[in-house]
Amino acid sequence: MCDLLLAWLGECSGYSPFRVQRHTAHGEVTGTTVDDEGTVLTEHSARLGSVDALIPPQLPLPADQSRILAERDGRLVGLAVPAVEKIPADSLDRGFTSAVQYRLRVRVGVDHPKDAMRDLLDQWIPTVESEVRDHGDPADTELFLRWPSRDIHMTPVFLDHGLLPVTVLAVGVLKEQGHPSVPADLELRLAGAGDLDFVHRMYLAERKFSEQFPGTIARPETEGLLREHLATRLADGDLWAWIAIRDGEPVGLVAVSPPSDTRLAKPLVSLRPNTYLECCCVVPGERGAGLGKLLVRLAHHKLGMEGVRAVMLHYNLMNPLSVPFWSSLGYRPLWTHWQRRPVLKTP
Structure with missing residues (x-):
């Protein structure tokens, strides 16, 4: 799976455990065992699968990392693993996330799932806030939690804790x-290393528009880092990109990652093989005439010939163009990225 998808998902670099005590909001859960966690995981996966059939069974949380626990009547009903990542200044990841991201991976069972989530957030957020007050630059920080878009019952819990739905990971099922x-008068062809200038320009144009909304962060180093990233991938054949040419001039681009069935994609979507659509952009004079949809349909056709069953992509929920465009092409929200940026609320 491409580096840009890893950046969007917040899993490019190794996360460090964010240390909290193994406790609950209602006291210790005595005798908690691996079997207890396994029961919660089984219930969690079943619950999410009932909410959205495209959500696959979820992976166990790392066994060697600190937990936050939620319990009811002496029974474990939820658990979470917090982590923190400090992203280097020379990383392309910083174009998608704050310099310091505090992340929570949650598993809740079928008993009182909203209460379990509330308990976990009530423990996690104050601990992070205290950490941010005592260390570093509080402005370039964020809380991050990814949750299935169709599990709308959790929405008020997230909003009550100051988390906002910023970006969705959408999925399109290929037919x-x-x-x-x-x-x-239009030519469509694969991009190569000699097309770097145009490919880079289209990626930047898409980014510049996205920077008007939460989820994409404008940073001065991004342009150079992105060009280097694309140059390497085009040279290595690690980017499938098709260019539209009219009157000898490139006028549009669609780019996808080569089909992949990686560990990272496994907990995201049940259909495999799958891939990620990174960029779709056309020059200003060609917009609104259907060229973007034509390029996406071309990519769908080419990917379908390779046996790909699902395509994932990100868009910002506040973007007034992305939501209707991708919906018209059969994409719908699969996971929502809930964020609070910065961590500390403004008084």
Whole structure:
């Protein structure tokens, strides 16, 4: 799976455990065992699967990391593993996240899931706030939690804790389709290393527009880092990109990661093989005439020929163009990224 997807998901670099005591909001859970956690994980996966059939069974939380626990009547009903990552200044990841990201991975059972989530957040957030007050620059920090978009019952819990829905990881299920009809004056071809300038320009144009909304952060170093990143991938064949050319000039781009079935994608979507659509952008004079949709349909056709069953992509919930565009092409929210940036609320 491509580096840009890893950055969006917040899993590019190794996260460090964020130390909290193994406790609950209602006292110690005595005798908690691996079997107790296994029961919660089984219930958690079943619950999410009932909410959205495309959510696969979830992976166990790392056994060697500190937990936050939630219990009711002496029974474990939820657990979470907190982590923190300090992202280097020369990392492309910083274009998608704060310099310091505090992340929570949650598993809740079927008994009182909202109460369990509330307990876990009530313990985690004050601990992070205290850490941020005592160390570093509080401005370039964020809380991050990824949760299935269709589990709307958790929405008031997240909002009550100051978390906002910023970005969605959307999914499109590919269906058999032929090659799209291409106008006679338009040429579509694969991009190569010699197309770096145009590919870079389209990625930047998409980013510049996205920087108007939460979820994408404008940083001066991003342009150079992105060019270096794309140059390497185009040279290595690690980017499938198609360019639209009219009158000898490139006018549009769609780019996807080569189909992958990696560990990272496993807990995200049940359909495999799958891939990630990174960029779709056309030059200003071509917008609004259907070229973007044509490029996406071309990518769908090419990916379908390779046996790909699902395509994932990110868009910002506040973007007035992305939501209707991707919905019209069959994409719908799968996971929502809930964030609070910065961690400390403004008085």
